[in-house]
Amino acid sequence: MQWSDEWIGLRYAEGARGPHAFDCLGLFIALQKARHGREIPDPACSIQQAVRRRVVAGMKASGDWLPVDRPEAGDALLFRVGRHAVHVGYCLGPRLMLHTEREGPGSVIEDFTFEPWRARLNGVFRFNA
Numbered sequence: 517m518q519w520s521d522e523w524i525g526l527r528y529a530e531g532a533r534g535p536h537a538f539d540c541l542g543l544f545i546a547l548q549k550a551r552h553g554r555e556i557p558d559p560a561c562s563i564q565q566a567v568r569r570r571v572v573a574g575m576k577a578s579g580d581w582l583p584v585d586r587p588e589a590g591d592a593l594l595f596r597v598g599r600h601a602v603h604v605g606y607c608l609g610p611r612l613m614l615h616t617e618r619e620g621p622g623s624v625i626e627d628f629t630f631e632p633w634r635a636r637l638n639g640v641f642r643f644n645a
Contacts, residue, residue, distance in 0.1 A: 520614055523547065526623040528616045531562055540604050541566065543616050543623055544592065547606045552590055554643060564602045581641040586610070593628055594638040601638035 529537035534546050541563040548554040559566045581592060591607035593615075605615035605628060613633075616623040628637060 519551075520608065520625060523614055524623055524625065525621070526616065528618055528620060528622055530618070531560075533558065538616055538623065539563070539618075540616055543614070544604045544606050547614065548590070548643075552643070563604055564600075580644055582644045584640050584642045587628075587640045588642065590643065592641040592643075594641065595628075595633065595636040596638045597636070603636075607640070 523543075526534075526543070527537040528539065530539050531542070532538050533542040538546060539562055541559075541561075545556045545558055548556045584591065587593065587607045587610055589607060589609050593605040593607050593613050594601040595603040595605065597603055603615070603617065605613035605626075607613055607628075608625065611627050611629045612625055613628045614623060614625050626633065628634065
């Protein structure tokens with residue numbers, strides 16, 4: 517059994533922060549804490565609302581998260597939905613991510629180098645320790 521097994525199949529709920537349901541931002545924040553001991557500031561809203569409030573842009577501009585070319589475990593994967601980056605996945609390695617989305621079956625592991633994810637990838641960001 518891998519550590520990620522306990523994070524698969526968790527129900528999606530808008531604005532949820534766990535432990536039995538998450539939205540994509542809530543899951544990312546929880547994984548950062550569980551896997552890396554990082555206390556990521558929670559804007560207490562969905563990622564769509566965080567983008568509208570410019571929280572995501574502020575996180576990137578603050579220097580806490582730096583853009584990188586080669587994804588590694590723990591990185592933030594930002595994806596566009598329409599014109600805006602409003603979905604985040606937790607990178608498990610060079611190809612895989614753990615994430616959840618409204619239309620999905622709950623939290624899943626997927627290959628973000630395949631469609632539809634590859635075309636929607638807006639950037640890879642690493643915590644600047």
